[in-house]
Amino acid sequence: MTDTKLILAADALLTMDADNRVVMDGAVLVDGGIIAAVGTLKDVVANNPGVKTKHLRNTVLLPGLVNTHVHSGFLRGTAEYLPVWDWLTQHINPMHRVLQPHEAEAASWLCYAESLLGGTTTIVDMWRYMDGSAKAAKEIGNRLVAVPYVGEHPDYNYFDTLDMNEAMIETWHRKLDGRINLWVGLEHPFYSDDAGHRRAIDMAKRYNTGFHTHCSEARIEVDGFVKRYGKRPMFVLDDIGFFETPLAMIAHAVWLDPDEIAMISGKRVSVAHNPVSNMKLASGIANVRELLDAGVPVGVGTDGEKENNNFDMFEEMKVASLLGKLRYDTVQPLDSWEVLRMGTITGARAIGLDHEIGSIETGKRADIIAVRADTPRMTPFFRDGPYANLHHNIVHAVRGSDVSLTMVDGKILVEEGDLKTADLKAIIAQVHKVAPGLFDRRAAFLAESKGDMVQWTTS
Numbered sequence: 439m440t441d442t443k444l445i446l447a448a449d450a451l452l453t454m455d456a457d458n459r460v461v462m463d464g465a466v467l468v469d470g471g472i473i474a475a476v477g478t479l480k481d482v483v484a485n486n487p488g489v490k491t492k493h494l495r496n497t498v499l500l501p502g503l504v505n506t507h508v509h510s511g512f513l514r515g516t517a518e519y520l521p522v523w524d525w526l527t528q529h530i531n532p533m534h535r536v537l538q539p540h541e542a543e544a545a546s547w548l549c550y551a552e553s554l555l556g557g558t559t560t561i562v563d564m565w566r567y568m569d570g571s572a573k574a575a576k577e578i579g580n581r582l583v584a585v586p587y588v589g590e591h592p593d594y595n596y597f598d599t600l601d602m603n604e605a606m607i608e609t610w611h612r613k614l615d616g617r618i619n620l621w622v623g624l625e626h627p628f629y630s631d632d633a634g635h636r637r638a639i640d641m642a643k644r645y646n647t648g649f650h651t652h653c654s655e656a657r658i659e660v661d662g663f664v665k666r667y668g669k670r671p672m673f674v675l676d677d678i679g680f681f682e683t684p685l686a687m688i689a690h691a692v693w694l695d696p697d698e699i700a701m702i703s704g705k706r707v708s709v710a711h712n713p714v715s716n717m718k719l720a721s722g723i724a725n726v727r728e729l730l731d732a733g734v735p736v737g738v739g740t741d742g743e744k745e746n747n748n749f750d751m752f753e754e755m756k757v758a759s760l761l762g763k764l765r766y767d768t769v770q771p772l773d774s775w776e777v778l779r780m781g782t783i784t785g786a787r788a789i790g791l792d793h794e795i796g797s798i799e800t801g802k803r804a805d806i807i808a809v810r811a812d813t814p815r816m817t818p819f820f821r822d823g824p825y826a827n828l829h830h831n832i833v834h835a836v837r838g839s840d841v842s843l844t845m846v847d848g849k850i851l852v853e854e855g856d857l858k859t860a861d862l863k864a865i866i867a868q869v870h871k872v873a874p875g876l877f878d879r880r881a882a883f884l885a886e887s888k889g890d891m892v893q894w895t896t897s
């Protein structure tokens with residue numbers, strides 16, 4: 439018997455493999471952070487005598503959820519009912535102007551704790567001063583794709599810089615056994631000049647890493663591209679060279695027309711779909727069905743605490759499913775299996791990590807969650823037969839608070855709904871301690887600038 443091995447057993451196990459295989463009375467052998475075997479409890483125990491078994495009774499196992507677009511932060515609930523432009527110029531960008539590293543780090547601790555408690559194991563976080571974010575992920579245990587919020591233009595000199603982004607890549611990329619990943623980030627293509635675009639692209643290629651930016655979120659933005667370049671956004675990104683990078687992921691991609699979708703099909707591009715944020719900021723409804731049909735991997739993302747206002751990926755999957763029905767005026771566009779794949783394996787593909795995570799299959803990292811099956815929300819639970827409803831219940835009924843166990847790299851981070859790797863009360867207390875300073879400095883800045891904030895330079 440070895441300490442590095444553990445069998446997790448539950449009432450059912452959703453593998454999210456290519457066939458969406460479900461194993462009733464399923465078990466998974468975890469060995470040193472890797473999934474070493476998957477099958478029925480009877481078979482896994484028979485083949486691995488002497489290995490300790492953890493029986494998670496009345497639960498269902500599934501791969502840890504992949505949140506493909508997040509911003510750490512603590513503006514939650516403080517900038518509501520605003521169109522995206524007012525919201526950016528009066529709340530978000532002034533916050534970025536005054537944000538300090540210790541505040542940014544406190545926000546990441548909060549975001550990662552909330553995410554793990556709700557069953558999200560991988561977080562693509564576009565945020566600032568991300569050394570603190572990487573330290574938080576190191577301690578708390580989540581898988582992180584860190585994407586610095588870069589502005590490489592004199593009008594956006596208060597964001598992170600490409601120099602900071604490169605230093606972060608040098609320090610953190612693929613560290614902690616690959617648990618921390620560093621990408622190149624731009625807040626938006628308009629937040630950089632031509633030289634910055636070129637440098638960002640070259641940096642992603644040189645370090646063989648991903649590139650992430652917001653694009654085609656709002657209609658007004660598409661108009662801005664057409665006015666500035668004479669073309670729609672995806673064609674401009676193609677001209678600039680962003681699709682030469684190893685993997686370019688676009689957040690939102692709401693307003694892609696058929697020609698843009700056809701053009702990006704087959705390129706190294708993925709999309710982070712943020713249905714709650716798109717509804718809250720009245721941005722629009724993305725053409726997810728067409729993107730998936732064109733072979734573009736579409737993951738699900740919550741966006742930030744200020745756009746959502748939580749990081750519950752179960753809620754996000756449900757809204758993705760429902761919003762798809764509204765968009766296409768039919769009940770069929772995205773079935774529960776497809777949405778569940780977007781939250782797991784397709785999301786992992788969207789961030790280029792599907793060879794490591796996103797499904798419970800032998801050889802992958804042991805990023806696994808357990809969802810309670812003994813709740814009213816999961817009742818009735820028909821295991822099989824004509825009323826088999828497990829996948830529908832997971833997508834449409836379960837909430838993040840139903841997660842009882844969260845494991846990353848074989849380490850249990852949440853058990854019985856409690857965060858084991860950090861003091862949750864201390865994380866919350868730290869945000870309460872530092873938040874007033876940030877709000878005060880932002881108010882002072884806005885008073886001094888008389889609210890005259892530039893959004894999008896004209897050159």
Ligand SMILES: [Zn+2]
Nearest residue numbers: 652689741742
């Ligand atoms: Zn965003």
